[in-house]
Amino acid sequence: MSTFERYLTVWVALCIVVGIALGHVLPGVFHSIGAMEIARVNLPVAVLIWLMIVPMLLRIDFAALGEVTRHWRGIGVTLFINWAVKPFSMAALGWLFIGWLFRPYLPADQIDSYIAGLIILAAAPCTAMVFVWSNLTRGEPHFTLTQVALNDAIMVVAFAPIVGLLLGLSAITVPWDTLVLSVVLYIVVPVVVAQAVRRALLARGGQASLDALLTRLQPLSLVALLATLVLLFGFQGEQILAQPLVIALLAVPILIQVYLNSGLAYLLNRLAGEKHCVAGPSALIGASNFFELAVAAAISLFGFQSGAALATVVGVLIEVPVMLSVVWIVNRSKGWYESGSSVLQAAHETR
Numbered sequence: 001m002s003t004f005e006r007y008l009t010v011w012v013a014l015c016i017v018v019g020i021a022l023g024h025v026l027p028g029v030f031h032s033i034g035a036m037e038i039a040r041v042n043l044p045v046a047v048l049i050w051l052m053i054v055p056m057l058l059r060i061d062f063a064a065l066g067e068v069t070r071h072w073r074g075i076g077v078t079l080f081i082n083w084a085v086k087p088f089s090m091a092a093l094g095w096l097f098i099g100w101l102f103r104p105y106l107p108a109d110q111i112d113s114y115i116a117g118l119i120i121l122a123a124a125p126c127t128a129m130v131f132v133w134s135n136l137t138r139g140e141p142h143f144t145l146t147q148v149a150l151n152d153a154i155m156v157v158a159f160a161p162i163v164g165l166l167l168g169l170s171a172i173t174v175p176w177d178t179l180v181l182s183v184v185l186y187i188v189v190p191v192v193v194a195q196a197v198r199r200a201l202l203a204r205g206g207q208a209s210l211d212a213l214l215t216r217l218q219p220l221s222l223v224a225l226l227a228t229l230v231l232l233f234g235f236q237g238e239q240i241l242a243q244p245l246v247i248a249l250l251a252v253p254i255l256i257q258v259y260l261n262s263g264l265a266y267l268l269n270r271l272a273g274e275k276h277c278v279a280g281p282s283a284l285i286g287a288s289n290f291f292e293l294a295v296a297a298a299i300s301l302f303g304f305q306s307g308a309a310l311a312t313v314v315g316v317l318i319e320v321p322v323m324l325s326v327v328w329i330v331n332r333s334k335g336w337y338e339s340g341s342s343v344l345q346a347a348h349e350t351r
């Protein structure tokens with residue numbers, strides 16, 4: 001994990017300050033950028049999102065799907081958490097905290113939009129960043145790669161239906177044409193492009209050629225993320241200054257969701273008898289989010305100035321410190337995990 005990545009929370013906080021300041025000083029510039037749309041897709045943001053997403057997808061080897069049965073228990077647990085628990089638990093937490101408990105302290109016209117942003121955030125499982133978290137827990141690299149590749153494949157077909165279902169249950173009007181367009185633009189096309197580039201590089205220069213490109217693109221990916229945040233907070237500045245408590249309140253359901261889902265995945269893997277080197281990344285994949293996709297989808301569906309866009313950015317703000325805390329818990333509890341009867345029995349059977 002590079003120094004830049006380790007202090008991502010600091011850079012995001014600085015982007016909040018810079019974005020709010022520029023939004024006040026140069027409002028005309030931000031309105032001009034916001035007007036650069038085709039079919040409700042903001043073109044500058046689309047370019048920045050692609051610069052974020054494509055380098056991450058270049059790391060994914062879909063050939064790893066052939067290994068999907070190798071760690072079937074861990075795969076099953078993670079899929080259950082990612083697709084059957086996380087989006088629905090986040091929707092429930094959003095309704096509880098944002099729609100009820102915190103409602104008096106939030107702008108009334110943005111309540112539904114905040115809940116929508118939380119749902120979008122939870123419906124996009126983490127991709128490339130989970131390789132960092134897995135490595136920090138000495139996770140099984142083949143399991144991590146297989147799980148991420150499988151999640152990406154599922155996301156192509158499941159992201160839009162799940163988001164549409166939960167937004168509908170929240171009584172939020174779903175712009176289906178924009179939602180489907182977002183899936184095509186920010187999932188399908190980047191996956192196809194990234195895999196085509198990956199295959200070409202591997203065929204021409206092998207892994208060294210791919211690694212060299214990733215080394216050059218990784219800083220660009222993070223800069224694109226931060227530039228997107230500056231734009232978003234340039235539009236959100238007045239609302240944040242008027243309601244500075246909003247970010248802290250939005251962080252509450254996100255934090256609860258991270259620890260709930262990571263803990264549940266970790267416990268289910270222990271009960272299933274899976275190895276700790278699989279349970280660690282399983283818990284981390286179950287807890288983290290593909291926030292680049294979530295930010296893009298929220299902006300496309302609801303706009304720069306929406307509460308949905310702000311809610312997804314809060315996920316970015318707390319991502320690194322929260323996930324590092326989950327890594328610490330997983331590493332510290334290894335002895336307890338491996339003392340479980342199911343884990344001991346599974347280890348005995350494999351000898």
